Amino acid sequence: MAEKDSLQTQKMIVGIFSILLVVILIIVAGVEMKHSVSAEPIIEISGVNKRCVDCHTSKGVAVKAIEHWKQSVHAEQNISCIDCHTAQEGEFDAFYCPESDLLVAKHPTPKDCAECHETEVAEFTNSKHAHQFWLISNGDRAVFEFPMATKHGCEQCHNIGNMWPDGSVGECDACHAKHTFSKAVARQPETCGECHVGPDHPHIEIYLESKHGNIFRATEKNMDLSFTSNDHDEIPIDVPVCTTCHMDSDGNQPMTHNVSARLAWESQAPWSYRTVWDDENLGDWQMKRGRMESVCKKCHSSDFVEVYLLTADLVNLQYNEMRREFVRWNKKLTANGIVDRLELNDKFYSDPVLNGWDEVPEDMLYKAWHHEGRRFRHGAEMMGADYTQWHGVWEMQEAMVEMLTWAAEKGDPEAKRWVESNHPEKFIPFALYDIPGNAWGINSHSNTTPVVYNNNPDYWERIYQNVETAYQAGLLSDKQWQLWVKRYNDKEHYQGTKYKEANDSLYQFYLDRNKKDTEAFTKQAVELKLKGEPFWKY
Secondary structure (H helix, E strand, O other): OHHHHHHHHHHHHHHHHHHHHHHHHHHHHHHHHHHHOOOOOOOOOOHHHHHHHHHHHHHOOOHHHHHHHHOOHHHHOOOOHHHHOEOOOOOOOEEEOOOOOOEEEOOOOHHHHOOOOHHHHHHHHOOHHHOOHHHHOOHHHHHHOOHHHHOOOHHHHHHHHOEOOOOOEOOHHHOOOOOOOOHHHHHOHHHHHOOOOOOOOOHHHHHHHOHHHHHHHHHHHHOOOOOOHHHOOOOOOOOOOHHHHHOOOOOOOOOOOOOOOOOOEOOOOOOOOEOOOOHHHHOOHHHHHHHHHHHHOOOOOHHHHHHHHHHHHHHHHHHHHHHHHHHHHHHHHHHOOOOOOOEEOOEEOOEOOOEOOOOHHHHHHHHHHHOHHHHHHHHHHOOOHHHHHHHHHHHHHHHHHHHHHHHHHOOOHHHHHHHHOOOHHHHOOOOOOOOOOOOOOOOOOOOOOOHHHHHOOOHHHHHHHHHHHHHHOOOOOHHHHHHHHHHHHOHHHHOOHHHHHHHHHHHHHHHHHHHHHHHHHHHHHHOOOOOOOOOOOO
C-alpha cells in the first residue's frame, strides 16, 4: 500500500513539473516572439487626411511622401497631413490644392513644428545653426561668386537657418528627412556631412578618418540609431556619431538641439576666440567645455581627455599667431600700394584683414583662414591627424611662403631678406605655443629633432610666457593652466628625453635598419641609369 502511495506521489510531482515546464516554455516563446516580431503600427487614415492621401495617390503626386509618412512616428500618433500643412487665408505660403477647396501650407516652418516640439525649436533658434553670419559677413558670396552660382551652393546648406516670413528660423527637415522625420537618419554622420564637407569644413572626412569613424564603419550594421536619447542613463551606442558629442544625452545632461551648447571655441571664424554665443542661456565657454568633456569621459580617462583638449586649445591659439602674420603682411602691402583693394563708388569690396581674391597675398590670407586654418583647428579638435597636419598647418605654411615670395618679387625689402635667408627657423616668424609631450604616451626620441628645441636653450621659458599670457587673458581655465604647469615642471618626463639614453641602443637598431634601406633605394633607384635615350632634352 505504501509503495502504491509513493508511486502516485512521484507521478503527481512529475505531472506538476511537466505542466510548469510547458508554462515556462510558453512564456519564453511569447517573450521571444515579442522580441523577434515587431507589430506593424496601425495607421489610421480618415477625414481630411484621407482626402489628401486619396487625391495624391490617384493623381500620382508625391506618392512616396505618403509612404514615408506611413513609416513615421507622426503617422503612428495620427499626426496627419493637414496638421503640419495647415494654413490660414493670407499666410505667405497658403494655397488651394489644384481642383480642391482645401487651403494648405506649402512650407511647414519651425513655427508649425513648434506646435508640438516647442523646446526643440527654441533650442535650435538659439543655436549657431540658426545664425545669419553668412548674410552679415558675406564677402565671397557677394563679390567673388554670383547669385546663380550660390542658389544650389551655399544657400542650400545655409537654408538650415532660413528666416521665414512667419518669423521663425530654421529648416527641421534639413536633418530630419521629410516625411519620415527619422531619428536614425538625423544621427547618421552623412546627414551632417551633407553640409559639413569639403575644403572649408571637412568634418565628415575628419570624422571618418578618426578612430571614432573607423569603429562606426566597422560596427554600424549592428547599430540602432533610432533611440530616444533622454530615455537612456548611458550612451546606448558603442562609438560616438556626430550627435553623440554635440546633441544627445550622455546621462549627465539632457539631449539638446542647440549645437552650440558644448562648443568652447569659435574655431570657424577668421580668429579663434572663446565663444560667447548664447552664453546667457548656456553659460560661458568653460561650462560648454564641461558638457563636451562629460561626453568624452564616458569612454576616455579624465587625463587623456584633458590633455587632448588642452592640446587642441593650444592649436587654436597657435592658429591666431600664424594668422597674425598673414594680416600683418596684407595690411603692410596694402598700405604701401603693392596690394590694391576692390573699390566701387567710394566703397571697398575687399579687406586687408579678411579677404580679397585677385592678388596673391589676399588669396593666401583668405585660404589660410577659410580653408587651411579651419582644417588645422578642426582636425586637432576631432582627432583628424591628417587634417591637422597635411591639409592644415602644412598648407598654411605653404601659403605663407607663397605670400612672402610674391612680396619679395614686388620689391618689399623685408620679404626679400626673408626669401634670401637660409636660416632654418625662418618658417616660424610668429610666436609659438607648445605643451610638453602629448595625450598618447611617452616617446623617448620623438622630441629630439625639432630645430627650435635644439637651437634655443630658452625655448620652454618663451613658451611658458606665451601660455601664461593666454591663461591670464581667460583663454585657458585655472585647471588647464595647472595641468600645463604640471607637465612643464616635469617636461623631461613628458617629452621623453629623460629616457633617451636608456633607449639609445633600441634607437640604434632602427638607425641600422634605416641605413640598410637608404643603401637599397640608392642602389635600386638613385644610381640606376637607363641606356635608352630620353624623348626631349633641355
